[in-house]
Amino acid sequence: MPADTPNGLYGPENLPYGVYSAAGDPGRRRIGVRLGDDVIDLGAAATELGSPHAALLTAQTLNPLLAAGRPVWTAVRADLRAWLDERPGALPRVPLADVRLHLPFDVADYVDFYASEHHATNVGRIFRPDGDALTPNWKHLPIGYHGRAGTVVVSGTPVVRPHGQRRTPDGPVFGPSRRLDIEAEVGFVVGAPSRLGEPVPQAAFRDHVFGVCLVNDWSARDVQAWEYVPLGPFLGKSFATSVSAWITPLDALDAARCAPPERSHPLLDYLRDDAASGTEPGGFDLRMTVTLNGHTIAEPPFSAMYWTAAQQLAHMTVNGASLRTGDLFASGTVSGPEPHQRGCLLELTWSGEDPVELPGGTRTFLEDGDEVVITAWAPGPHGSRVGLGEVSGRISPAAAG
Numbered sequence: 001m002p003a004d005t006p007n008g009l010y011g012p013e014n015l016p017y018g019v020y021s022a023a024g025d026p027g028r029r030r031i032g033v034r035l036g037d038d039v040i041d042l043g044a045a046a047t048e049l050g051s052p053h054a055a056l057l058t059a060q061t062l063n064p065l066l067a068a069g070r071p072v073w074t075a076v077r078a079d080l081r082a083w084l085d086e087r088p089g090a091l092p093r094v095p096l097a098d099v100r101l102h103l104p105f106d107v108a109d110y111v112d113f114y115a116s117e118h119h120a121t122n123v124g125r126i127f128r129p130d131g132d133a134l135t136p137n138w139k140h141l142p143i144g145y146h147g148r149a150g151t152v153v154v155s156g157t158p159v160v161r162p163h164g165q166r167r168t169p170d171g172p173v174f175g176p177s178r179r180l181d182i183e184a185e186v187g188f189v190v191g192a193p194s195r196l197g198e199p200v201p202q203a204a205f206r207d208h209v210f211g212v213c214l215v216n217d218w219s220a221r222d223v224q225a226w227e228y229v230p231l232g233p234f235l236g237k238s239f240a241t242s243v244s245a246w247i248t249p250l251d252a253l254d255a256a257r258c259a260p261p262e263r264s265h266p267l268l269d270y271l272r273d274d275a276a277s278g279t280e281p282g283g284f285d286l287r288m289t290v291t292l293n294g295h296t297i298a299e300p301p302f303s304a305m306y307w308t309a310a311q312q313l314a315h316m317t318v319n320g321a322s323l324r325t326g327d328l329f330a331s332g333t334v335s336g337p338e339p340h341q342r343g344c345l346l347e348l349t350w351s352g353e354d355p356v357e358l359p360g361g362t363r364t365f366l367e368d369g370d371e372v373v374i375t376a377w378a379p380g381p382h383g384s385r386v387g388l389g390e391v392s393g394r395i396s397p398a399a400a401g
Ligand code: MN
Pocket: 112, 113, 183, 185, 217, 332, 333
């Protein structure tokens, strides 16, 4: 089994980037690269080994590296691979268990999409049982909304149950959300910015997108259902969005590229990605697992997503909106065609009608103390597997009042 190689899902074909502080020096943040169960101190390695990019790699966030662009990303990764091959003993490293992981980049703008046809269809049936499951625009553009960048938190950060308005037969009431949910998603981290007024075509995806993380877009469904008409998600989403501490570079996912599902409707030129359009395969074969209190509740396949990240990038800039270093755009809930492939409790329990069975009882929505962990892996080169960093969070009781 590839996962039994010495470094497991974090071998030399992976090498995700993060930011950590060591136990003995908690005030200093450093850029690290995960190898197996160790973290390589990338700044120290680059300095000792004379890398021309040492200044970027001794920063306290990934942003300077992100801003440097693809030629530098490729060069840094090539250097790291060469160091690992030729002088692995020269690389300063610490056990992962001895470090604290931080939010690895300063999030600029956060956009969340709605790219799974299975998720959108299920949610449409639940929220609008008398109408068409998919809205008329769904097959023509990747639907999204601008989220709240300032409340993106790193994996492991407790999530406080939010307060909000919910609708009752007697009118709206205010209090802690009773329908707190997850959304298992994949996030794409923008490195190189773009200029205002200049759309970014799908073909420039690799020039602008640095890498991939896992995302849990926590959602208060009762708040969401009451507030979202007509402008979309707001306070039901903005209280917290968790991201994994490790950003896997796109270059580590070349073997995972795959064609997206066949398009059932013709697309406008800037979104076309059929063979004749000349675009590279836009999908990623990421196998996700969602656990609730240690018990697997879903295994969503990212390869089933209808809209690709390249299409999302092209769409969110086609009006001339510019990209900034640190922009994060997430896929939307990843759900496959099968019931056990649904990436949120709203779908898994069919809006609470069909509870999920757990060893210690059942769940419709999250209870205080519940812990959700999302993991994923992708096929790597030569039969290896590339792990994405996990994203976890535990629900804390609502604040008093
Ligand atoms: Mn979402």
